[in-house]
Amino acid sequence: MKHLSLLVALCAICWQIAAQETYPRNGVYDEREGYYAITNATITTAPGKTESNATLVIRDGKVVSVGPASVPKGAVVIDAKGKHIYPAFVEPYSNYGMPKPKAEGERSRSQPQMLSNKSGAYSWNEALKTEFDAASEFTHNKDAAKALRMLGFGTVVAHRWDGLSRGTSVAVSTGDDRENMLIMKQQASHNLSFKKGTSTQNYPSSLMGAISLFRQTYMNAAWYTKTSPEETNLSLEAWNDAQNLPQVFEVRDRLELLRAATLGKEFSKNYIMRGTGDEYMRINEIKATNAKLIVPVYYPDAYDVTDPFDALQADLGDMRHWALAPSNAKRLNEGGITFAFTSSGKKDTKAFWKNIRKAVEAGLDESAALAALTTVPASYYGLDNQVGTLAAGKVASFIITDKSIFEEGVTIHHTWVQGKGYVNSAWKEDVFVEGNYTLRYGSKSSKLEVHGGDKPALKIALDSSKLDVKHSLKGDLITMSFTPDGEDGLVRLSGRVKGNNMNGRGQLANGRWIKWTANITREPLEKKDKKKKDEKVADAAEDDPLDEINVTYPMLAYGWTDKPQQGTYFIKNVTVWTNEADGIIENANVLVKNGKISSVGKSLKAPSGAKTIDGTGKHLTSGIIDEHSHIAISRGVNEGTQYSSAEVRIGDVVNSEDVNIYRQLAGGVTMAQLLHGSANPIGGQSALIKFRYGYQPEEMKYENAPGFIKFALGENVKQSNWGDNYRSRFPQTRMGVEQVFVDHFQRALEYEKSKGSKDFRQDLEMDALLEIVRKQRFITCHSYVQSEIVMLMRVAEMFDFRINTFTHILEGYKVADKMQEHGSAGSTFSDWWAYKYEVIDAIPYNAALMNEQGVLVGINSDDAEMGRRLNQEAGKMVRFGGMSEEDAWKTVTLNPAKILRVDDRVGSIKAGKDADLVLWSDHPLSIYAQSEMTMIDGRIFFDKAKDKQLRDQIREERALLVQMMLDAKKGGAKTRKPKMKHKHHYHCDHVEDELRD
């Protein structure tokens, strides 16, 4: 047994533990044992399991033993007294050693790129890069490896961050060695995301497009294995091979996480989600998905709110997130969600440890934090038999620190990787044992305090005071000097330190030589500093402003801490607009129970337990239904990159966290059809939602709603107003538009015929089109001029179905008789016109004329602002063309319910229908009417009094957060300038590519 100094031990870096068998070599073999015993350490072998004064024995890159075992013969001893040892961390989400993503080619400025630029037998879509194999491409990178080791990572799972499907990842260790020795596991996972990366291909440009592409790819892949297709598709083959691996999905926020989980469920995949740190905002919903997470620990900087005008731009939701982000991990842990930490997400990883400690300070259990760095990520990739804990037979990857890893100011001295030690920052050997000593020199004695650590200090306790003792230490040689109480000159001592004892010779001021000893006593050392800190913490705990910051649903202004629940309500003495044969009933009562309208009548009595709402002088109507809306949609309203995108579904991208939902509620709107845009003739599938503000996307969708799809005609689909660069995508004329429809329906019929054949491949686009022809899905068609309206009806008739709805339909009045005959409804604006050439003949009398011809007519918004005062837009119908008030009111309630084929459940006030009700302060068609209460399914989602409360809360909370941010800035925190929140009020014709990084 040889006691080796650290310096020597760590020369190990330049030699190799295990030989690379297949490699030739130059020189004399120098294989070593790699046999080490690291003694006297506090060893955390696994989260929650710590042994003090333990020895870790490793050999040949593997752990031999860990525990109180004695040092075996032949092992090099490293004394780690006072040090802590942890399993090295596992980075679950990295691009370490990966080639830089590079586009396959360029996209022409004037032509859409319809296919992948990649040559070879790969996917049609450039964003599907499943064939990428990280193990084949991995190269060791000394600097990056060092940076990872400095953070304590011994193992990294890396993949190339590029594309929707990014291929497979590789698990490697962070040592400096040949790649052959570093790879621990090939194909550790299949990685996916909602980012297109370097793909220059147009499709998909929206989130819903990406989701559809995944869906279709899962189906194609299944088809590829089941049948014997003529095509060879290496991407699909790679996709199929990758399906048995862990599936890791990168998302951009909590809602995308839920969306990915929903997608996964459809194909029996339970993704490991790489989130962004906002998961605490939807903890229960995420828990319900069973998803395991990888979360970063980078928190948003505080806003610089010194300037009150700048502060105006800071959004409450963002400010709350700033305050609560450090508690994400704690909340995940308490919510029973499995998560691992990743250091990825920022180039500069300096804040990584600081932020992990912040998470712990915010209440995260230390062993959960450690698990998130070790066992959890290891288990994600099946690496837990190799790394993540320290036990016999495991890979000898561990770190040595000077104190608990969660303590402020901790230093990770060593990172050992596969049995090789790498020094991040050498420790000074702590020769001193801390404690109180009795110092005897000559005939005198005195108390001596010895403080250890990086900067050891000696203090001598004299009668009157404590004196710092000047001292120097070289190895175990010590010299001290001090002036005893009441004396002039210095006493100088020189000797050796031997554990708890010191002894040697010295000279008094008078020149006399003496002997001296110092022996430790049992009296514990007093530590003042720490106490102070504890007191501080206690102080802070008393009135922590953080306690007043809550998660709300959604995490925005006007979000709820408790979501509205159903109640029994008795609305009395109110003017009821029934929309039924009873017409308008004055002084009536309405009972709401279990989310439904229970009864309506004049003589109704309030049952016990019902909450009474006095409707005296007010009007009660069913909720407004907006047939055409684009609010509450995430990342793209158009997938206009192809002329048909029938496969995409708005329902995949409902955004429950849009404040416009609340604004619509304040305007008495309870339901809306969220439509795909109008950039292509065959758009995407619509979603019918109820404005259940605070609930998650899936809960907003109206149960059992019939399927609809958006079609479009005219200038948008022919790209007339897009400038000269858009002149080549088919179609460019109305003539071409007709061909798109006939062609697609024809293909759908042929597709139907091919069902059941051996090589049948399910195609989501064709499925949707076939549903239309088979009258299981209904068309809402964006339309303006009469020719195209008639054309589409004739195309439908050719295939023996009907166009359910023409939306916009600004020249509907010119062909109202034909529409009536065909049986299609018209959902129009009240008075928009003149904004483009195809609307020069639009008239506000349109609805009235169509109505008179027996066309079912609705008034819609297509606009987040107008949507919240559709009652006025209906009022205009009385003015333009003289509709009766009841008919006018129906254009925004019962008629859209009929158009959307849900009038058996909503659209009027009738026993048994959904309790979607609005209490108006005035005649509902009047500009002076305001909603005082808006209810959906018997839950009150808007209430004037509650609204006022919320406003006050918003003001108070903003003020509090501003103060907290000012304090943070004063305390030296990094800040950023607040900026106006990116408002995204989609319209039909917004076509931005939303899938760039």
Next chain:
Amino acid sequence: MTTRIFISILSCLFVVSGLFAQQTPAAKQTKRILYINAKIHVGDGTVIENGALGFSEGKITMIGDATRIKIDRTAFDEIVDARGKHMYPGFIATDTQLGLVEIDAVRATRDDRETGFLNPSIRSIIAYSTDSRVTPTVRSMGVLMAQISPVGGRISGQSSIVHFDAWHYEDALIKADDGIYLNFPNYFTRSGWWAEPGPVKVNKDYADNIKLLRDYLAEGKAYSELDKPKQTNLKFEAMRGLYDKSKRLYIRTDYARCILEAIDIAQDFDINICIVGGADSWRVADDLKAANVPVIINSTQRLPDRDDEDTDLCFKLPKLLYDAGVTFSFGHDGAWEQRNLVFQAGQAISYGLPYEQAVKSMTLNTAQTLGISDQAGSLAKGKDATFFVSEGDVFDPRTSELSDAYIQGRKIDLSNKQKALYEKYKAKYDAEK
């Protein structure tokens, strides 16, 4: 369908659309006309329940309470009993591109945005088309006058005030080159284009933008002090009016910080300004009031700029300004959209703005800001007989229905292209029944 019916439909169509297609300006007032028993909203904040209004040769000759004053009926050639109806001064649209833009998406029909950055000499009036098919639709909603302004650049150019009953722009003029329009440097900038809007960013060049603007105003002011400059600079010539206060500087901006900066600029250069837009104006209402700066609110029917703001903030903005004593008028974006200007005021009423104040902010306040209150903006003796009569409350779409309208005493045709199309197709369907 018999031939005879067909012919009668055809002729009917000719009558209706034929009349309209000509869009003929009305003939000069020759008769002396008296309206009695109307509820007259005077425009100055007062109302006369049973009002009488007489006008002759285009000017108002008398106005008063029909139940109190003695009216010499023989002094009028025509007496109209408007019992149960409402009378309002003609509404005035501001900062609109009516007549400059016919169809937003068709470039050939757009004459509102000149290229270049500093264009004070640009004059909107010369591009103003009295033949726009859009204007009559706006006119039939009570808007009888408008300030036509250019857009674009930092300084867009000069606005002019017109009425909506004219053969050509010179006829239409109420006041030429009344002001200069300025797009104030934005504290925030937005990238992207209309179909692909990009993110909002803090404008890093804001301070530089302000400096550039101030420097330009300083040069303009210096130039204005020269009686005979060496070389005539058309741009600075156009700006002379700012410094002698014969022209107002209309500043388009929404943000509080920018409004304060604009007020500073007005004081430093001693010029008259008006804030156009003003979403944040309530936050700096005291400053606006103290500096006597009027505001043209750009739409009450719009969404708050910030998620945290009261959902109805824009609806109640007029009330907030009124309470703070700031002079304001109702404005609305764009050209065809001016048909809904009247509802911008209606929206504010249910959020606390007194009714007659809403009228005033559609009429007299606007006229005073534009500098035409000597001839328009309220119903007063000597002013232009530019007014309309509505069947009911004009601010509520349910009841808003004009029966008569006059511009400078000329009774105008309230039909328009849209009404003609309506009648054309209604006749078609009626005939088929």
